[in-house]
Amino acid sequence: MSRFFRLRVLAFGxxxxxxxxxxxxxxxxxFGGGSHPYGDRAVRASLARRTANVISSVNFxxxxxxxxxxxxxxxxxxxxxVVLLRQNRDEHRDRPEPTEVALxxxxxxxxxxxxxxxxxxxxxxxxxxxxxxxxQGGVVAATALHLLYLGADYGALERVRxxxxxxxxDSLAACSYLVLGLAGVLAGTAFLANTLLPYGTFNxxxxxxTVPLLNAAIGMEVASAxxxxxxxxxxxxVEIEEEKGS
Amino acid sequence: xxVFPYLVAVWIFLTGCYGLATSxxxxxxxxxxxxxxxxxxxxxxAVGYRDGGTAPVFSDLKPGARPLVDPVVQALxxxxxxxxATVTALLxxxxxxxAKRHGTVDPDELTELRG
Numbered sequence: 007m008s009r010f011f012r013l014r015v016l017a018f019g020x021x022x023x024x025x026x027x028x029x030x031x032x033x034x035x036x037f038g039g040g041s042h043p044y045g046d047r048a049v050r051a052s053l054a055r056r057t058a059n060v061i062s063s064v065n066f067x068x069x070x071x072x073x074x075x076x077x078x079x080x081x082x083x084x085x086x087x088v089v090l091l092r093q094n095r096d097e098h099r100d101r102p103e104p105t106e107v108a109l110x111x112x113x114x115x116x117x118x119x120x121x122x123x124x125x126x127x128x129x130x131x132x133x134x135x136x137x138x139x140x141x142q143g144g145v146v147a148a149t150a151l152h153l154l155y156l157g158a159d160y161g162a163l164e165r166v167r168x169x170x171x172x173x174x175x176d177s178l179a180a181c182s183y184l185v186l187g188l189a190g191v192l193a194g195t196a197f198l199a200n201t202l203l204p205y206g207t208f209n210x211x212x213x214x215x216t217v218p219l220l221n222a223a224i225g226m227e228v229a230s231a232x233x234x235x236x237x238x239x240x241x242x243x244v245e246i247e248e249e250k251g252s
Numbered sequence: 253x254x255v256f257p258y259l260v261a262v263w264i265f266l267t268g269c270y271g272l273a274t275s276x277x278x279x280x281x282x283x284x285x286x287x288x289x290x291x292x293x294x295x296x297x298a299v300g301y302r303d304g305g306t307a308p309v310f311s312d313l314k315p316g317a318r319p320l321v322d323p324v325v326q327a328l329x330x331x332x333x334x335x336x337a338t339v340t341a342l343l344x345x346x347x348x349x350x351a352k353r354h355g356t357v358d359p360d361e362l363t364e365l366r367g
Contacts, residue, residue, distance in 0.1 A: 012273070013274070016270070016273045016274070020266060020269065020270065023266070023269075024262065024266055027262040027265070027266075028259065028262060031255045031258035031259055031262060032255055034255070034258055034299065035299075036254040036255070037254045037255065037256070037257050037258065037298055037301060038254070038301050038302060038303040039302070039303075040302060040303070040319070042300065042302060042322040044322065044324045045300065045302075045308075045320065045321070045322030045323055045324055045325075048308075048322075048323050048324050049308060049315075049320060049323060052308075052323070053310070053315055058309060058310040058311045059308075059309045059310075059311070060308035060309065060310070060320070060323035061308060061309070061323050061326050061327050061330065063323075064323050064324055064326075064327035065327045065330065065331075069327060072331070073331075076331050076334060076335060079334075079335055079338060079339075080334060080335075080338050083338035083339060083341060083342045084338070084341075086342050086345065087341055087342055087345045090342075090345040090346060090348070090349050091345050091348065091349075094352070135309075135311045136309060136311045137307060137309055139330075141330060141333075141334050208310075209310065209311055228334075231338075235338075235341050238345070239341075239344075239345075242348060248352075
């Protein structure tokens, strides 16, 4: 198929799709309208279970089963990356040379690293209270570690980041989410039903029943998943070299 | 004006589709897929918006004091972001392997099968 012909097919299909989508837009409920039946019910359910952050309540209580699926996607994607980005037979590992880092960059990175790490852990821990949660805080905490790569060099990052430990943590976090779900079954309720623990006092760290626990499991999973992912990509960029002459 | 945000989502979606179809570089194609996906964020958040609404978080808000935007679509957008990021990582890993095996990232040059 020639390029020109392909573009014409694309234009034809695109025009049809655009017309259908625009027609659909005019049938949607108006932007900013007041009717949100599911939203209103989700807010009521969240308040009944004393979870201040309604989005966390939706993710880890009302739709906890879907979050299990989402976590599995994350886990599978990391597994796929680990398999795809392995060292090939015609490649070898080079120790990366220690590099000079400009002093202001070094100072700033080492200054911000602990702040960013604590911020990430704070965002995870307060997921049931304020905006944030396991997914967001996990990414913040994991990327905070990589400031060491910017501030020092790859060798320093590798010393504080034993990949094996993070891979095991990733699986453990995924398991603990499942175990928390199964605990509900053993206690005679339903899988991932938030009826196991007392709901606590509204707007305190321990409120929301199992929400903070599931949130912490997800935070651990996301943080180690991001570390493992970035490690695989960095290995490709920094350490793994193709054999000469192949 | 009340459908404008939806039309923005449609526009972003079609722009991403055009980029995907005409891409000459697989990394560019992965970027275009991210553009297509970001149209779903715009659509979801536009569907959930309520005039004068605030975030559905009660850490510093009395329940019932103000109208709230829809938390369900916000949770869906969060799911969307996470899945999008991981799928992008997986696709980039695939592109890396293709570049190593075939020495090119132009989809038009990837015609033959190779073991």
